[in-house]
Amino acid sequence: MKLSAVLLFGPWVTTASLVKRGDLAPAATTTDSAAVASATRISAQNATSTNLAPYNGNSSAYYLGYRGEDFQRPFAKYWNPTIAPLFDEFLNGLVASPWANALAYIAHEAHDYFTRPGYDTLENGFTITENGTVVIAVRSEIPQMTGESFDWWFAWHQTEAARYKLWNPVAHAYVWRVPERESSKISIGFIQPETLGFNQTSWPALGIETIVMGHILIGSKSILCIGARDWLIPT
Template identity: 30%
Template sequence: MKPEEANQLLQPGYLPFEAGYQRLDNGILLVAARSSLINVKGHMIDWWFSYVHTTEQYKQWHPEDHVYSDWIGERGTGNYIGGTHIAHERLGGDTVHKLKINFRPPAELLAIEHFAAAGVSTAVHARLGEDGAPGWTAKMVHLVRDTPYGCEMRSRFWLGCFADNHLQNDYDTRVRIYPDEVGIGLQKHCHEEMSILGQFLPELYKSQHG
């Protein structure tokens, strides 16, 4: 599934590929993860992305992999779209990746008018790049469907979507910048951090909202 095919996520049930990584025919490295979060609803996920800011908060999300956090743009208002998260983190290995994550309207990727029919409670969409470097190198989405037990999050990362920089959107460049081992580490990291989030988010949300 390429980024322009992301509306496949709005189909009922599940797709054949829901977890792991695969190399697409254009060289993009697609990473997928699925997480079940108990007693967490989509609106709480949406709130979390508008809340997390400091390094201390970010480390709570994944004490081992998360190293540093800051935010550029509007904060503390419940709105995170348009803002940029500066996130230094490990992705399943020893290397610390210094990332900038710019949150974008979900409508840029998905047909949001079909969310209700698809049971989607929220979607978090962003483009990613290297902190301090020009442009962007990847896209991501966390699609959330509420369930009787809480919610499920289906995550997709498209590594190798180059924009506003000197990198060419060709097969060889994408493989060079994002080798397969990045997919292995990212899938592991995403599953771990969302599992950890599910452990503390219900109580944190309650403490903030009464």
Template identity: 25%
Template sequence: MSQIIPEQVQPTYDEYLAATKHRALRPDLTEQEKQRPFAKYYYDVITEPDPQHYAMMDKPCDPNKALYPEKRNDLLNPGDLDIETGWCNLKNGGGFIANKMVYPDITADMIDWWFSWHPLEDLRYRIWYPPQHGGLTVSPENRKRLLDDTIPYRERNWGVVHHVTEDTNCGMENIDIHFMSPQDFGFDMTRWKKPNVATFAGGVGWGVAVDKTDDSITAPAIMCHIFRETNEGLEHRTRFWLGYRFVDGQPELSLPPGVAVPAPAIQGLARHNVCEFTRFRDFLPKIYAELGGKSIA
């Protein structure tokens, strides 16, 4: 039987949105939050990324070697693509980000549980990467799906919208992330099998600055986290295509002619990705050992 999150833990969307300017200041936990069984993770010492890995985001990669979203099924091929870690402006002005990390102590089941567990409560997102994760909420309908024990963990996040507040090195933003199934994302499901695919989390996002003005720049983005099994551990391959959205199931560039996604926004997200998933590599095995397999703590 599904379990219900207490009302005081999960605010309504309007309440959440109204509080995001305060969240941008990264306030300390409330006394109520400090009583949650996983609050201790908010005060962890955060592991710094590997310097050589992080340095790969210092300069743009070769756009001629970047993967375009129309070729996303190339991610199902064995081996590596030309760019597995890097960022750049594509020739059409869109933004491209790639990052690869290996998790020796993480399984696909842990990934599936995490993406159904952490959206259920604001603090669960904040403990993931406290330096830049400001908060998260979902709708009552989405919460019901995430708690539905008749749905496999792998599928619970499909169709769910995460209303996220986070800083990707360009200031705090409110971001709506619409998660999708791999089929709706456009992957060739006849090739969707191990070891080249273990699991997936991805969809389309749209962010606006917490302090949005009429001059604020906004654009959609396609996000892809795809995982495969290797001898070294679970391999996580990230792709972002900034300035893109899906239209009738196909990726479409949504920038006006002659407009490019600002390079600092692409680089900022690339660096954020390295940092938050370095934390993820160390953090997820710990919290899964403590709470894994449960919908609610």
């Protein structure tokens, strides 16, 4: 599976992913199914998966890596702190950045760019638009990934730090963020791809397996604000 992630930074942040199905759901089967059922809350309106544990102001409670009881979790066998090196295509695109701002686009144009045949000119690297919006693109090849597993992961990993750390063992410490000296809750509110104009009926012919899309919310910002400039769109 080709995974292309595009980030558009503005006053808001949003996440999106492209595969065969647009709907997010928790895992159908898992060795920790009871925990998934109790810890993952998906609202009918906006499919928001949130960490149910209260924020702990004691920063010493959060740490990189796995310790003690973390290794007793049923999914601990997937813990692997050895990170693959950055691939050449990404490094070359980064060195060539910033790319021409004519290659940038706003989030509401993503449905056009992502459904074009072949690859875009900007698949790896970043550019800055005339209005100051930063567009970052990264393309990864993940042959083991399917659209179904991609959908499942985005619902499953957010409910607790031990799961979140599996994503990036050397960078992800907890599902709460402490920006500078202020503590804020960060959550991802998943929304339907149609919100940004994607047409699911065209995906099979284009080889698209799924789209995962959502706003990354900080503090009390509303999930319903979809006109902002900040988006993360993995496809």
